[in-house]
Amino acid sequence: MERKRSVTLKHLLINDKKCIGIQFYTDKVIQALLKEIPGIKWSNEFNMAYLPNSKSHLDKIFQIFRGVVWVNCNFFYEKNLSQNHNEPVNVEWFRKRELKQNYRSCPEEYLVKLEIKKYANNTVKxxxxxxxxFINFFNEKKLSTINDEDIRLYLQKLVQENRSNSYINQSINSIKFYYEIVLGMPNRFYSIDRPRKEKKLPQVISKSEVMKILDNTNNLKHRCIVGLLYSAGLRRNELINLKLSDIDSNRMLIRIESGKGNKDRYSLLSNQILDDLRIYYKKWRPKKYIIEGQYGGQYSGQSIAVIVTRAAKKAGIRIRVTPHMLRHSFATHLLEAGVDLRQIQVLLGHSSSKTTEIYTHVATSTFSSIKNPLDL
Structure with a gap:
């Protein structure tokens, strides 16, 4: 069976000029057709044909290959990455801060693009x-002249510094955002290798330990914070954005708007937590958000982490407990109680069931029916 002929279009930057790269497997027909395109050249660095990036050249490529060669544009045209977060994007802090002498700051067009794309504030930061x-590592070099090899050198430095896979991946994303989104060159750094994804099991605590943490919170507001994180399986940022109108006491549900991945969902409302929330509301009278700061407005994510950690320490729990650990524990305890994995996936807001399946590796119900070989 004859292999279908195809070429893949890529964005290249050659001598500071944007070019259209044409990548293909060796094929006499494709090579003959390429020769019919005026101005076509070959790049040994990228191992592909290229020509200046212009509408006329792009039209010529489609005209030459039409009906003979399939043109793959998946790496050429920019995907719509715009977000639709309810929270306003704030980059003014980066513009107004005081910088050290000779410190290379983020280009203004980078900040503008983040604003236009409406990225979440955590992602912006x-x-x-x-x-x-990254740009201060190459302080003497123009950004447009930084190539794949330079980025590999930088990533190698991060590996040598024992940076986490998450840190390295986020670094790659921040670099790609500039060259691909800001400069309009999607997938320029398509040959950059990413670290292999770590497969770590979630850390969980027992239900009795959760109850101890609740009993050792300093006040009713702190108890509501811990209770909501655990009983609804909330992420810390979801709790911060939770509004009074999101509590549906008639249906005993909590509405989570624009969670991770900008997805809305519902989770469970505990009777016990609802009683606490009613008493808390009468005392604190929050105006918009369920949990507000001392002077109104959204609560600090860092403060939530401190509340959980201190209450756990006071409860005598030896490991460091984080807000996300309460979410992991919520999912694990539901699974141990026999709740269907698909239902847990919906409550957590996971796009893929594979993400939720990780809890089967830590749930005690997975191992309860297995007899230890030493006791056989």
């Missing part, structure tokens, strides 16, 4: 800070 670390 991460991208800007990591991209600035």
């Amino acid at each position: 991460s991208y800007v800070s990591l991209f600035e670390v």
Whole structure:
């Protein structure tokens, strides 16, 4: 069976000029057709044919190959990465901060693009800070002249510094955002290898330990914070954005708007937590958000982490407990109680069931029916 002929279009930057790269397997028909395109050249660096990026050249490529060769544009045209978060994007902090002498700050067009794309504030902070670390590593070099080899050198440095896979992947994302989204060159760095994804099991605590943490919170507000994180399986940022109108006491559900991946979902409302919330509301009178700061407005994510950690320490739990560990425990305890994995997936807001299946590796119900060989 004859293999279908195809070429793949890529964005290249050659001598500071945007070019259309044409990648293909060796084929006499494709090579003959390429010769019919005026201005076509070969790049030994990228191992592909290329020509200046212009609409006329792009039209010529489609005209030459039409009906004979399939043109793959998946790596050429930019995907729509715009987000639709309810929270306003704030990059003013980065513009107004005081910088050290000779410190290379994030380009203005980078900040503008993050605003236009409406990226989540946590992503904005991460991208800007990591991209600035990167550009200050190449302080003497123009950004447009940094190539694949330079980026590999930088990533090698991160590996040697024992940076986590998550840190390295986020660094790559921040770099790609500049060259691919800001400069309009999607998938320029398609040959950059990413670290292999770590397969770590989630850390969980027992239900009795959760109850101890609740009993050792300092006040009713802190108890509501811990209770909501665990009983609804909330992420820390989801709790911060939780509004008074999101509590549906008639249906005993909590509405989570624009969770991770910008997805809305519902989770469970505990009777016990609802009683606490009613008493808390009468005392604190929050205006918009369920949990508000001392002077109103959204609560601090860092403060939530401190509340959980301190209450766990006070409860005598030896491991460091985080807000996300309460979410993991919520899912694991439901699975141990016989709740269907698909239902847990919906409650957690996971796009894939494979993400939820990780809890089968830590649930005691997975091992309860297995007899230890030493006791056989």
